[in-house]
Amino acid sequence: MKITILDGNPEKDRTGFYRYLNELVTGLQSDKHQVKTLTLRDMEIKFCTGCWSCWWGPTPGECVFKDESHTLCREYINSDFVIFASPVILGFTSALLKKTQDKLIPLLHPYIELVQGECHHKKRYDRYPGIGLILDTNSDTDEEDITVTTDMFHRFALNLKTELAFSLLTDQPVAEVQDAINRI
Amino acid sequence: MRLTVFNGSPRGKQSNTKILMEHFSRGFTENTGNTVEVAYLNQTGETERYVELFKKAEHIILAFPLYTDAMPGIVKHFIEALTPAAGGKENPSIGFVIQSGFPEPIHSRFVARYMEKLAKRLGCPHTGTVIRGGVEGIQVQPPWMTRKLFRSFYRLGVGYAAAGRFNEEIIRKLTPRERMSFGRRLFFRLLNLTGLTNMFWNMKLKENNAFEKRFAHPFKEF
Numbered sequence: 399m400k401i402t403i404l405d406g407n408p409e410k411d412r413t414g415f416y417r418y419l420n421e422l423v424t425g426l427q428s429d430k431h432q433v434k435t436l437t438l439r440d441m442e443i444k445f446c447t448g449c450w451s452c453w454w455g456p457t458p459g460e461c462v463f464k465d466e467s468h469t470l471c472r473e474y475i476n477s478d479f480v481i482f483a484s485p486v487i488l489g490f491t492s493a494l495l496k497k498t499q500d501k502l503i504p505l506l507h508p509y510i511e512l513v514q515g516e517c518h519h520k521k522r523y524d525r526y527p528g529i530g531l532i533l534d535t536n537s538d539t540d541e542e543d544i545t546v547t548t549d550m551f552h553r554f555a556l557n558l559k560t561e562l563a564f565s566l567l568t569d570q571p572v573a574e575v576q577d578a579i580n581r582i
Numbered sequence: 583m584r585l586t587v588f589n590g591s592p593r594g595k596q597s598n599t600k601i602l603m604e605h606f607s608r609g610f611t612e613n614t615g616n617t618v619e620v621a622y623l624n625q626t627g628e629t630e631r632y633v634e635l636f637k638k639a640e641h642i643i644l645a646f647p648l649y650t651d652a653m654p655g656i657v658k659h660f661i662e663a664l665t666p667a668a669g670g671k672e673n674p675s676i677g678f679v680i681q682s683g684f685p686e687p688i689h690s691r692f693v694a695r696y697m698e699k700l701a702k703r704l705g706c707p708h709t710g711t712v713i714r715g716g717v718e719g720i721q722v723q724p725p726w727m728t729r730k731l732f733r734s735f736y737r738l739g740v741g742y743a744a745a746g747r748f749n750e751e752i753i754r755k756l757t758p759r760e761r762m763s764f765g766r767r768l769f770f771r772l773l774n775l776t777g778l779t780n781m782f783w784n785m786k787l788k789e790n791n792a793f794e795k796r797f798a799h800p801f802k803e804f
Binding site: 445446447448449450451453454455456457458459460468471472475476487488489490492493496497498499502503504505507508509510511512515516517518522523524525535538543546549550553554556576 | 591593597624626630647649650651652653654655656658659661662664665668680684685686688689692693695696698699700703734738745761762767772779780783786787789790791793795796798799801802803804
């Protein structure tokens with residue numbers, strides 16, 4: 399599979415997280431996956447301004463700002479699986495990762511359809527990658543934070559035409575992620 | 583009472599959030615010496631100043647639109663900047679207004695849980711959470727369609743001035759049901775067949791000479 403890791407860690411010197419992701423990449427490669435990491439803190443991705451040019455033109459399907467969200471969208475939609483990885487900061491994934499999620503909106507269509515009896519956006523592409531979540535806890539993180547964050551990613555997956563395959567913590571071995579992905 | 587509104591809409595002063603909060607503020611300041619100050623979180627260069635505003639505030643409302651099933655990136659950016667203020671003993675009270683384009687409140691329930699936990703984490707007494715769906719169209723809808731909604735926000739403001747928190751009865755009326763009723767879903771399906779549900783988007787697409795390109799998938803390599 400083609401796997402993209404979105405590294406949503408804003409702090410360069412968070413060494414445990416860095417080591418975990420390195421180990422994960424090695425593990426996934428040994429399982430014959432093709433892995434690419436996008437280090438979001440090094441990318442120039444502007445905050446979404448809610449202008450909706452990506453939905454109603456002049457540029458349907460892409461952000462009107464020529465930032466690196468174009469690279470992000472290209473890598474995302476052409477992957478079989480995308481891993482969202484982030485430290486838990488004040489009970490949720492980083493602002494860096496959230497900003498990035500907002501910029502995936504061009505991948506959907508503005509038209510609305512009913513999914514599970516609820517309004518959701520229509521597909522723009524024929525297929526969307528599966529997604530998984532990896533969280534790196536801080537000293538103030540508790541179980542409720544993990545549940546709340548995971549539930550929000552289940553909702554995000556529903557809107558992004560996919561399912562959340564797993565939500566795992568970095569204090570668990572990387573083999574857990576490998577197993578979860580290889581079960582797909 | 584002194585209220586500080588943090589407007590978390592990426593559209594800032596052009597936002598639907600601003601319109602809703604203006605109706606709220608009109609009620610909040612009516613017949614009282616109450617004041618409202620507004621900070622627009624889309625001005626990300628002002629974050630330091632906004633953190634100071636937070637520390638000095640008496641009552642806070644954080645209002646934002648739902649973005650990809652959570653708070654917009656700029657709102658999380660601001661929350662992270664509040665880290666040093668977390669747990670302060672004199673922290674202001676905080677209430678939340680979460681609005682969405684999707685009509686159903688169910689979409690916003692998850693981030694609402696996060697926000698209520700955040701209030702605890704920051705050491706801010708929680709004054710309630712208002713959820714309202716179907717807000718996207720309010721700037722193009724005729725007045726008869728928005729009158730009741732704006733009136734409710736005005737009344738929320740009056741109630742907040744009196745009780746220091748959102749009125750639960752009005753909150754309930756703003757979210758009559760979690761999902762659309764069977765009848766409304768059926769109606770939506772029929773309307774969808776006629777293409778009428780896409781009318782707003784099609785109008786905008788045509789205005790921008792982009793209607794023919796509306797199904798573009800510029801990043802597809804498979």
